Amino acid sequence: MRNLCMTVSFDGTAYNGFQTQPGGNTIQDHIEEAIRLLTGETVKIHGSGRTDAGVHARSQVFHFHTSSAIPVERWCLALNARLPDDIIVTSAREVPLSFHSRRSAKRKTYRYTINANQFPDVFQRRYQVHHPGKLDIPAMQQGLEYLIGTHDYTSFASRHSTKTSHVRTIYNARIEVDTSMSRAGTRDQGVLHTYITGNGFLQHMVRIIMGTLIQVGEGKRSPEDMLRILQAQDRSAAGPTAVSQGLMLWSVEYDELDDKS
Template sequence: MKKIKLHISYDGTDFSGFQRQPGQRTIQAELENALTALMREKIEIHGSGRTDAGVHAQGQICHFVTSSPIPAEKIAYILRNMLPRDIVAVSSEEVPSDFHARKSAHWKTYRYQIDTRCAPDVFSRRYRTHLPYAVDFQAMREAAGYLVGTHDFTSLCSAKTQVEDRVRTIYRCEVIEEEHGYAIEVTGSGFLYNMVRILAGTLVEVGRKHIDPKAISVILAARDRTKAGPTFPPEGLVLMEVGYTPWNNM
């Protein structure tokens, strides 16, 4: 038996999220079905995290165990001809038996992408949320600074979040100006349910001068979801990268 690490990218628009669900099209189901056919044995995959319906990934990491003699580095290449066009197997490699896609991860980077044009761009509408408003980038960056560090993020996660420990560490949070829009990029030790989408919604509220930048500390301390900004739509969110060595502010 050998353990395989698989790097995948996907357009999440037409999926009901990562996790397998009865009667639904999911990333996990598509991967497991293709791998089971390829390896000629039942394959169960484990992802670094479960992205929601409509959320994309550039750097999702999975692992699985197999007894197949197919060389590890060739698995991704073969999978590319078996998977639907909205999932791409980027690379594959054999890893030590103690590797775990989720438990071994030290950090993740997410990016929330926003289009500010008057009319949405038809070619990027699946990957950028259309918000045609002027924002104060300086205020957003000041607010982002208050999010960096170790905090209880109850105020910035869905009320449906089931985990009791809501303390997470944010290593970096940046607001990046781009042509026709901007992006909010955040790296952290882990993220709660809807946390990045609420974080983005809160920073945009700061940019629109609906929330004072210094109020971020008050919002965090309140541990009250109603004090933060809206939950932004899923299409703007991309899982960019998962890191398996400690964060060193690269």
Template sequence: MRNIGVKVSYDGTNFNGFQSQPYGRTVQDEIEKAIKHLSGENIVIIGSGRTDAGVHAMGQVFNFHTASTIPTERWAIALNTRLPKDIVILDAWDVPEAFHSRRSAKRKTYRYTIDMAKFPDVFARAYRFHHPTKLNVEAMSEGVKHLIGTHDFTSYTSIHSTKPHHIRTVYEAYFVQEGQALHLYITGNGFLYNMVRVIMGTLLWVGQGKLKPEDMKRILEGKLRSLAGPTAMPHALTLMDVEYSEDEAPAAEVAENGADDDDE
């Protein structure tokens, strides 16, 4: 049996999330059907995390064990011919037997994008949250800095979170403006259910002047979901990258520190 790691991108618009669900179309189900068609095996893939319904990915990772003799370098091309157009396999590589795409992950990076134009960009509307009124980007940039470090993020996760604890580490978080598009990039060792979206919803309140930048810290320390802002819409969120140690990654990119479960 071989253990194969795979990097996949997908447009989450018409998916009910990554992970298999009793009802609705999922990325995992489509990939497993393609593997079945290709190798004849009934395989359950292991995802690096569970993106929610409507959330996109440019660098989601999964792994699976296979007895197939198909060369590793052929899996990406072969699967892409059997997958719908809103899923594209980007890479496939051999990983150690013990590799687990979720447990072995070191760092994960998400991007949330706001369209600040008066009118929405019709070609980007599926990937940006349109906010036509003025935002204080400087205040938002100052506010998000309070979340960097290791904290209990209870205030910034869904009340439906099932995790035994809400302690996570945010390595970096910053805004990048490209024309009328404002991107929040946030990297951590793992993210709780709705964590990035609740952070973004609260930062929008900072940008609107409803909260001060330092309120982000007060909310964090309060450890109550009711203190934070609304959960931002899912369609503007994209999982950008999942990083692993050098011997497990498709490229020689060494990352430090361990990752926890990702439920965004």
């Protein structure tokens, strides 16, 4: 028996999330079917975590056990030939049987993208949330910094979360502003990429953080409110859940693997 670890990129627009759901049409469903078509095996893949419907991934990691003797270097092309065009397996490697994509993960980074220019980008509209109103970006960055550290993030977790503990660690959180598509002399503010890196994330956690942070940018909340919301440990204290299209699983890191996936 072999344990194969793979990295997949996908546009989540048309799918019901990564993990298998009763309604079907998930990334996991399509990958498992591609493996079945390739090897004849019915396998269950295990992802580094689940993503919601409409959320994208630059680098999602999954593993599965197989009896297939197909050389590891042939798996990517073989699976991609059997997958939809918006799901692409980008790397494959053989790992010890003890490796688990979720339990072995040490750090994950999500990116959330807001287009703060006056007009939406027709080419990036699936991967950005358009916000034409003025945002106070320094206030948003200040508010974000209150969330760094080890805390109970109940306020930023879905009410439907089934985790026994909501304590997580955020190692880094920052906003990068790309003004390359902004027009000089206008009220364009650029494209805001918010990167949040942690040891794990709760259901809807990044989207609730972003929904609340947008309110800070709009002047509806102060940066210091982020700390008060965090300390409240009450979902009703935070803002709305931001829409899924702006969210992307950016990277997953492991101690056992030589490179970042």
